[in-house]
Amino acid sequence: MTDKKKRIEPDASWKEIPMAGIIPNAGSAQEFKTGDWRVRKPIHDEDKCIHCxxxxxxxxxxxILVEDGKVVGIDYDHCKGCGICAKVCPEKVQAITMVSQSEE
Ligand code: SF4
Ligand code: SF4
Structure with missing residues (x-):
């Protein structure tokens, strides 16, 4: 493994991050809780959801966490609060509401 391919740990300092923000280890996003900078979060209402x-x-x-073809929750460790899920939920259903990160 060359220096360019050196593994970057989640607690790495800025001095260890490669120039230009290159990602040397593809597919590593699962190892990082990338949702921690979210400012809004989706709340899923299972009573309204039609599991489309x-x-x-x-x-x-x-x-979006799915088991046996049904939405069972949201992975808040990786959700970034973009709100796309709430936008695409059918208008007559509206089973996802975006709220501020500090709200429940
Ligand atoms: S679409 Fe956006 S807000 Fe909804 S769960 Fe995915 S990352 Fe989170
Ligand atoms: S888009 Fe809305 S109704 Fe469809 S599965 Fe997601 S939350 Fe449920």
Whole structure:
């Protein structure tokens, strides 16, 4: 492994991050809690949800948790609060509401 391919640990200082923010280890996002800088978060209402899975298809961070074809929750460790899931949820259903990170 060359220096350029050196593994970057989650607690690395800025001095250890490669020039130009190059990502030397592809597919490493699962190891980082990338949702910790989120300012808004989606709240899923399972009573309203019709499990059409549009939110699962469109979520850019693979943060809609699905089991047996049904939405069972949201992976807040990786959700970045973009709100796409709430936008694509059918208008008549609106099973996802975006709230401020500090709200429940
Ligand atoms: S807010 Fe964005 S990142 Fe979070 S679950 Fe919805 S679509 Fe995915
Ligand atoms: S888009 Fe809305 S109704 Fe469809 S699965 Fe997601 S939360 Fe449920």
């Amino acid at each position: 899975l549009r939110c699962w298809v469109y979520c850019p961070d693979v943060s």
